[in-house]
Amino acid sequence: MSVAKKMSVGQLTMLTAVNMLGSGIVLLPSKLAEVGAISILSWLVTATGSLALAYAFARCGMLSRKTGGMGGYAEYAFGKAGNYLTNYTYGLSLLIANVAISVTAVGYIQELFDLRLDSLQVGLATIALLWMTTFANFGGARITGRIGAVTVWGVIAPVLLVSTIGWFWFDSSIYVAGWNPHDKSWFEAAGASVAITLWAFLGLESACANSDAVENPERNVPIAVLGGTLGAAVIYILSTNVIAGIIDNPELAASTAPFGLVFAKMFTPAVGNIVMGLLVLACIGSLLGWQFTIAQVYKSSADTGYFLPIFARTNKAGTPIAGMLILLAVQTALGLFTIDPNLSNQFDTLVNLAVVTNLVPYILSMAALMAIQEARGVPARKALTTNIVAWVASAYSYLALFSSGEQALMLGGVVTLLGFTLFGFGSNRLIRSESLDKTLESPMGKPERSAL
Template sequence: MPAIKKMSVVQLTMLTAVNMLGSGIVLLPTKLAEVGGISILSWLVTATGSLALAYAFARCGMLSRKTGGMGGYAEYTFGKAGNYITNYTYGLSLLIANVAISITAVGYIQTLFDIKLDSLQVGLATIALLWITTFANFGGASITGKIGAVTVWGVIAPVVLVSTIGWFWFDSSTYAAGWNPHDRSWFDAAGASVAITLWAFLGLESACANGDAVENPEKNVPIAVLGGTLGAAVIYIVSTNVIAGIVDNAALVSSTAPFGLVFAKMFNPAIGNLVMGLMVLACIGSLLGWQFTVAQVFKSSADTGYFLPIFAKANKHGVPIISMLILLAIQTALGLLTISPDLSKQFDTLVNLAVVTNLVPYILSMATLMTLQSISNVPPGKAMITNIVAGIATAYSYLALYSSGAQALMLGGVATIVGYTLFGFVNTRLIRLEALNNSVPTQTVAAQHIVGQLIPVNDLSAGATHNRTLEVTP
């Protein structure tokens, strides 16, 4: 049987960058214009934090022997409750993020077709788009996944174009006039847009999922993840700052389709409309894929006992329709509850909440690195370097939490506490499943959960594959 050809480090780097260059940037120039060109300081802070997160996730992926991504990482330190809350908050973050993507598409549609929707109409259009993209997945994700893989270039191509040829239209006086319209201090400006810039990098943790598909993963996965993240950061920073030198600040702040606006100014309104159309298609393609992905995240967690069984039910095509409908109902409520007279403000509310809930699994994953390195017998010098990087990533995560605002922190905190409440129901099912799998009485497993938990840990020293048991007592 011929060996499977694996990706080179360059191919994986490109794949990582493309995975991050999605619909998250579509409304960013408008949001950053609210702060001004000085928001580049936020980009530099976020780029540094994202690189630290990317490297730490690459190390987690190389050391962990548990499935489930971030949930598996968290379980090494925080046990089953850590695995559960990581999956719960991550799934919730994706759920919220999709509503924000839908709002982005509605904003571009308004400008493309020159229509003005009131706040209720924007909310209803957002919900309608979510319903359409959910129902389109009922037959399976094979076609919608391929659509998303093509339409994402409707975002990537304009962003790369404006980053390269946009300099021919760049006016330094326009850029200078919008540098700091609100006279913010450098410190205030550096933190003002951290949450919205992190929004563009959400999903960087998924870049580590292709470790088995690349040659020499121990060396090449960290290189590809760092290179891809750095490449995405450069494109993000360059494109948004070029736009700030082409379109004046006031026009950017009031636009719901900033990339259409800049291409209309660079070329003509017809080209601007074409770009807006491409970006609408990209957002819809992204939604098609992500609506299915969110349901699959909940289904896979339900399959392993971490979520309620109803999320695991699927039809003959493997589509978790009941789960999709439950999640769609939650998104519908979010779309109605966050209605705002200003589409941009509604987008802000959802993005900040998505960032807060996504940072919970990030922070838990960073905290587990010390445990992972200890049980993997990583040399102290190398472990210290990784722990320092994880510390930087954690500090950045807390800064992003703070910059998300009091409302997002409060709502995100409540949502996380609700998750822990639900875990009370889930844990009883976990105990029954564990007892069934090990052919022991339920009371025995419950007692272990209370008095002392037996956690199987892979002995990774010298490439060993056998398991040892670590006794953990309260």
């Protein structure tokens, strides 16, 4: 029997970086320009926190023997309720992130075709993209997955180009003029953009999913995850800062298509339009993949009894259509409820809420790492180093929560508590499942008599 060739540490590092260099960066230069080039301080904070998270997740992936990713990690310390809450908030954050990606695509479409849509038209266009990418997945994920694997380069190529050759157009006077337009203190500037910079790193935990496909995973997975995260951080910092030295700060902050704008400045408006078209395709390709992925997150949780059985129903192609339609209805509601006359404000609302809900599973996973190491018998001295990294990652996560703003924290708290209510409604299925397991384990397969 032939043994499948496994990835090298270099290949896994590249895969990890590519996984993070997605549509999350498409609107970032404009959002950071609202703070100024001094937002590089936020990048440094987020890069440090993301490296700590990446290493801790790599250790979780290597040590955990429970299925379900972050939900399995949380179960070590918080039981089934922790597993459920992790999957619930993670799935919810992906739902919100999809709406934000769709808003991003609409912003670029406006610039590409020189449209001036009002807030309702932006909301309807956002919802139309969500519907289109959901229906496209009804035949299964094979074709849409291939499309996403190609279109993601519509983001990566422009970002890499501006990070390297963009320096030939860099003007230090423009950069200095936009350094701190609102006279923020260094402390304020460092915290002002933590949430939006973390948005670009969301998904770093998924890099640990390939541990079985790499040589010497105990050594190479942490190296690849850290290397990929560091590589993505360098590209993010270079690209956003070089753009801040090419485009005047007020113009950059007002743009809904910053990468199209910078390529138009560097070359010609026609090149800028090509880049905008590529980025629109990349966002649509990203949505195609995430719509199916989210449905699978809810399906796997329904299979284990955490979510309603309707999310587990599939058609002949293995597509959970009923679940996808329910999730589409939630995304449609989000698209309507977050409508704002300013597209940038709508994007802010969605991103901050997506970050808050995504930080819940991050924090639960970091808190469970000590229990995971104890369960796996990791020596105390070796466990201490990992625990310190997890504490740093947790501290960064709380900072990101704080910087997300009062509205996002309030709404995030409400939807998290709603998750406990939904868990209560569905917990009878888990109780029945546990009772059946105990019955099967008892002598002769009969349940023990109650003392009462």
